[in-house]
Each structure stands twice: as C-alpha cells, then as structure tokens.
Amino acid sequence: MDPLMPPPPIRRIVVDRAPAPVPVPETNGHVVQTITRTKAPAGPERMLADTVTIAYGGKIAVNGVTLPVRQGEVLALIGPSGCGKTTLLRTLNRLTELTPSARREGYIALDGEDIDRLEVTELRRRVAMVFQQPNPFPMSIFDNVAYALREQSRKRPGKSVVQPLVVDALQRAGLYDEVRDDLDRPALRLSGGQQQRLCIARAIATRPEVLLMDEPCSALDPRSTAVIEALIGELRRDLAIVIVTHNLQQAYRVGDRVAFMYLGDLVEYGPTEQVFGEPRAQRTRDYIGGAFG
Amino acid sequence: MSARTDPAGSSKSWPLADRAMLALCWAAGLLLVAIAAGIVLYMAAKGVQYLRPSLIFSHPVADLDQSKSGGFLDPILGTALIVLGAIGIAAPLGVATAVWLTEYGRPAWLARAVESGVEVLAGTPSIVLALFGLTFFAQQGLGFLSTTGASGAVFGRSLFICCVVLSLEALPLVVGATREGLLATPRHVREASYALGKTRAATIHRVLLPVARPNIATGCALGMGRIAGDTAVVLLLGGGALTLEANGGIPLLGTLKGTGSTLTTYVYANSPSGEGNAPEKAYAAAFLLLLVVLVLNWVVDRIARGSEQLGWIR
C-alpha cells in the first residue's frame, strides 16, 4: 500500500467501488513526512482489558470491551467524542477512580496480575500517562523529570543518582538538545510542544511498561505534532503504547493496531491497514469515510 | 462489583515517613476538634453550674462578697446597647462606603486611598482604637458625648463613645462583605436597569442593594459578633462601673451618655485580673457571652447557606 495515504474523501460512501487514490498536490514548504512503518514483531501481551464496563453514576461509558495491549506496538483508540475511549484509557491506570461516581466491572490485567490487587501507586509506576493539555509542574525542568524518580522511592535518591536518569529520559524524549544548557529553567517557560515532550520525558523517566497517551498532540502545532509522532515510533520499541486520538490521519500514521469505539462499544479492532483499508463493520466505514465525526 | 484496593492508595504501603505525616494530619484535625469541644463543653458545664435566672435579671451590687450578691442585668443591657448602637453607625457608613467604592469610585486615587484606609482599619488592633478614643474624646469640645466633671474636665468615657469606637471595628467587615456582594452581581443586572431608564442611584437603591442584602446581613452579623466580643474598648472607654449609670434625664440618650459595662468587661472584672474575685459569676457571664457569639455565628451560617454563597469568610 502507498506509504502516504490519501486524505479520506468527504463524500457519500459508495461501497462497491474502492476509492481511487487522489494524487497529492505539490506542497509549498510545509512538512511532508514519509511514514515508514517498521513492522516489529508484536511482543508479549502487556495488558489485557477483559469485558470491561465502566459507568458514571448509572450512565454507561464503556460497555463490555475486551482489548489486549502488546509491547512493541502502538494501539490507537479512535472514535467520535463521547464514545468512551478516554474513559477506557484512564481506567487502565485507575485514574477513573478519582471520580467518586465511577464504577467498573470486568477484569484488567497488567502482566497477568489483576490491577485491582496491585497497589495503585505501584500500578501507576508501571503504567504511565501523558495528558491532552501539557501539565508540567511549576518547578524546573530537572525537577519535573526527576519527580517520579524521587516520589516513587522510599528514600529520596541523591542528585548524582537522579541526574543521569533525567538526562537519559530527556534524550529519549528528544528534548535534551533543546534544554541541555539550563535544566534549572522553570518548565512553564517552555513552548507547548516542548512542554508536552517534557511530560513524556517525565512519564518515561522511570521506565514504565506501558505508556498511555490521551490525545497528546491535540493542543499542539503541526511541527510539534510531527516531532512527537516520530518520538512515539521510537518509544514503542521498549514500551507498549496506547494512544487515544480523534485525528484519523494520526491514528493511521502512528498506530500499529486500531480499535474503533462508538458509544461505549468496541466496534472494530485489528491491524491499521485492515481497519482503514477493509473495515469489516459498516459503522467503521462510515466513520473513516467521514460520514460522521 | 470487583473488589478493589482504596482508589487513592491504601496508606499501608506508604513509606514510614509518609505514614507519620498522615498521622500528624489526623492529629492536627482531631486536636482542633478536641480543643473546640473542650472549650464549649467546659464553658457549658461551668455555665450551667453557675448560671441562674436570678443572675440574669438582677443588677450588679457593690458588695464585698461578690460571689453571693448581684447579677448581671446591666452588663447584658450594656452589651445589647453597644452592639445595636455601634452597628447602627457602622452599617450605613459601611454600606455607603462600599457602594461608593464599587459603583462610583472616581477619582481613582481617592478610591484606592479609601480602600487602603479600610484595610488599615481592619488591621488596627482594638487596644489601639481604645487608647485613641480614651484621650481623643476627653478633649474639651466633645464633652457632649459623655460627662463633664465639675471642674470642666471632660470625662471622655461613655457608652456612646464605646459605640463610636466599636463602629470603627465593625466597619471593615461591613464594607468587605458588601463589596463582595456588589462585585459578585453580574454587569448585566446593572445594564438591564439602566436600559430601562433608571438612574444610577435608583439602580443602587432598588436593584443592587436588595440583591446584596444577604452579604450586608453577613457583614453586619460578623461585625456584631466582633463588637459583642470586644473587651479592650469597653474596658478603657466604658467608665469602669459595673452598673449602668445614666447621665441626664432622657431615657436612652442618658444611658448612652453615661457609663456602664458589658458582658465582656463584667467577665474581666470578675476574673482574677479584675477587682472581683467571683469566678462563678465570671463563668456564668462568659457562658452567656459565648452563647451570644455562637448564635451570631449560626446566623452568619444560615445567611450564607441560604443565599448559596458558601466559603470561608475572613
């Protein structure tokens, strides 16, 4: 298949005819990236959500969803607003429990262990999260990245222990070169894209097993988005990544497997090419074709 | 429903230092409750033990054996008089000032100065106000506010003077609460009134002040609480007698021009710090005083809840 997918046609879907590839016009200087997807073999299953149902005070947000999360691949959750993808994501590190009215049924496992049996702080060390709005703490860049390292351990590790880990995390997040001259600068002075990369560095500093990303690029400009998408491609070698996005092109670029949700139900799940190219469910086809958003 | 560990993490897994901190938090909270309960229960116990209806309805008697004679009717009346008198001065003045600050406020430098002045007043301790009143009102021209002695020396201390000085204490509370209420009213309320052709004065009078009535009431209740609980001003400016000694024939004015005491000075006087050595009466009066303050607190609470304006009031 073409590395560069043509934009989905915004017209009525005609099912019996495959959409003809639209020639991409010559662009004037904006970033055009060629996506080369390296097919890494899917690693072991890191997390499994088994028949998970989540309700907020009686209103069902996620309805009986079963999904595996494998190391070495990016799972993209797509669907229109309110379909439950963010709720499902937040439940994987038990953040939904911060809402008093939330109730969950079903079984979620991390490396075979029921996450309800784990200590929640232990769970969140192994399953890290990056949020939609970059939320660096009001501290220096160094202190931000070192936060998890310091607050997760019993004895506060000394600076000499923490320093190389912070540098390593910033390098893996692709931010080190831009901030290396002054790590004690306040984090809030960074640009939006840099802040989000800082949040990613902060999340991966303790080498979690799974990284959850809740629409990480929706608040960013295209250049930062491209940088972060490249970053995701590199990070997935060591981690399992689950990304929620409402941007279909992003899901296509970044995701190895795609799960499409609609009003709480898991409608379709499979490799990206299959879900985008030959969707099995009608509703998937409608959504990807742009019939509704 | 799956069984789960405590959503925010059971503290059993925390490091020892963190668990110690959690224990300190609990200790702090429970300590506060214990202190408050201790104060209230102890005062209630002593109050019930010593408070008799005869005390409330009889006058203080100058007697060597204080513990057996006299009551505190006069201090009760004194408290009532100064609370009403002081808030009677502070409320109109405070509301007027607050209205001017929010609705007019020109020239801007003057408004800032007045605002700062009110804050300065809020920070001034009552003992300073009391001392100021002590010598200021002893000046010749102000003899009409209190007694003038035979030699022409103005006594400078009376209940009326207490009212004036105490109104200064309550003023910042009234101003603050009223301003809060006025500032919280959205612009469109004023604009709607102006659009109907009403003048600014009419808008204030008919629309804004009624809307801000709970805030004004809160401010007044807070002010009254502060006035009722104040001792320093009445101690220095009340004239020292335990009974209400009216000055002049006119019923209310005479009492105001005269000297007297309030529950607070009565408690002080009967404690070992004052001249009296009748702790029983001090406890009884203190219990009554505490009840008054609690009732005023409760009134503030009800107003706040009634108008759905929850929150901490400074």
Place this chain on the structure above:
Amino acid sequence: MASAATDFSRAVPRLWSDRLVGPALGAAGVLVLLVIAGMAVYVFKTAWPSFHANGLAWFGSGEDANAALQKIFDSKGPHYVYTLRAWPLLYGTVLSSGAAVALGLVLSIFAAVFIVEFAPPSITRVLEPVVRLLAGVPSVIYGLLGILVMVPFVGDHLISTERKESVLYVVQLTGASLLVATLLLTIMIVPIMIAISVDALRSVPSSWTEGALALGANRWRVIWTISVRASRPAIVAGAVLALARALGEAIMLAMVSGGVIFAPNPLDGLTFIYEPLQPLAAAIVQGAEGFTVKPYGATLFAFAAVIMVSSVFLSFTGWAVRRRLRRFGVQA
C-alpha cells in the same frame, strides 16, 4: 482596583437627586479615610514626647522597666520623666507572637491538608464550623479559661517548687507564663491561617495533582510536593496576617502573661517557658488607668504607636499579597 462602574455617565439620565448621591456616598468614604488618618496622626502626636525624650534608646534595654514606669507615673509637671527602655516589652511581644505563629503554622498546615485531602466528609462537615467557632470566641473567654484553668494547672502542677525557688530572687513563677500565653495565642490565630491555606490548597489546578498521581506518587506526596508547594505564597500571607492579629492581642495576654514586665531568659533552660512576660498590648491594658498623668499617657501611646505601625504594616502586606495572588488565580 475592581470597580463595577461602567462608563454610563452619559447614557444614564441624571436627576438632581442622582447628582447628589455620588458625592454623598463619596463623603462617607472620605469620612472614613479622614478618621483613620486622623487617628494615626493623633496617636503619633501624643506618643512623640516619649520617643523624643528617649531617642532610639527607647527600644533598648536598661534599668528595670517596672520601676521606670512607676517613676514616669509619679513624675509631676513641669519636670516630667519619660525615661524608659522598652526592650523587655518588645522582646515579650515578639517572643509570644513569634512562637504562636511558628506553632500555629505547623498546626494549620497539617490541619488544612487534613481538611482538603484526608478527612472523611463527615469530619470535614464538623471541622469547618469548628474553625469558625474558634475564630469567633471572644478573647476574654480565652483569657478566662487561661487564668482560671491553665495558669493554676501550670503553676501548681507543672512548675515544681525547686524551680520556683531557683529564680525567686529575680521573679516569681505563678503559672502565668510564656507557655500559657503562647498556647492560647496559637489557638486564637490558627483559624485565620487554616482558612487561607484551605482556600489556596483547593485552588491548585487539578491537572497538576492528577498528573502527579498518574506518576505513581501517593496522596501525601502529591499534596505535599505539589499543592502545599504551590500554595506557599498564600500560606505566608496567612502567617503574616496571623502575626498582625497576635501583635494586637491585648486582653487575653493581659490576663495570662503575668502582670510584671519581665524578659524570659532562654539561658534559664526549661524554666524559660514558665517565666512571665509583658507584651506591649497587655502593658497598655495594665497601665490604662494611669493615662491622666501626661508622661504616662505619652508612654502608653508610644506602645500603641509601635503596635499600630507593626500590626497595620503586616496586615496591609498580607492583604496586598493576597490581592496579587488572587490576580494570578490563586484563591487566597
């Protein structure tokens, strides 16, 4: 300054009575301002002779302050005596207020964290009225409990006879002491600090606390390293306001701190907290009867001037800081 006045001056019809209302209300505000300014001027004017006669040595230490005050009181015109070294009074004020703020800061931070984060809803419902209650109790009641309950307890049970005898040549230990004064003062100022701290903690953006929880920190670490850290300016503002309140407290301290001017000596070891003291405001209450004697009155006003300057300055600072914080969105 926030003002809801919009510029409708041309659009709104003006009756003659309306024209009067604005200036009339303004007159109220100006009256308030004049009273305050006048009071400040009057206080300093009356206090001036005492400062003038002593110069900067007024703030220093010297002969026994009790004797000096007595001499001032006994002096007769035209040879008034103003000599005073007020250091023991200043020291007593700073000591009791400072210790109360320090203790209160610790207590209020932990209590605020408890209210915001760890208290079950049933206890929070109790705690908020409790704090308001403690704020509303009149100081004379605190003083009464102090002098009738705490002072005898300390004097009879906590201070041993040996201790009393060890300092008898200097001062008498009756139980009216730094200890009782500081404890009661702490209880009195804690509600202010708790109210401000709770407001500030509650206004910390949830994106930070959620992000910190998602990184695996436990609840205590989150609230301590994120919320309390972000609320530091507001907590300081609360402490400043509490200090202003403590400096101005007169009645309660007059009842429990012992009637004699004395500077508690830390070199005495533990006895230090059992020694009496005389904060400035309490000194005014004790000496108020003597104000008719001109130099004594001037001295009292000098005390009032010092209290006024420091208390008002601190109050004003605290208020200004809170206003600035509110502009940055921190609810202080």
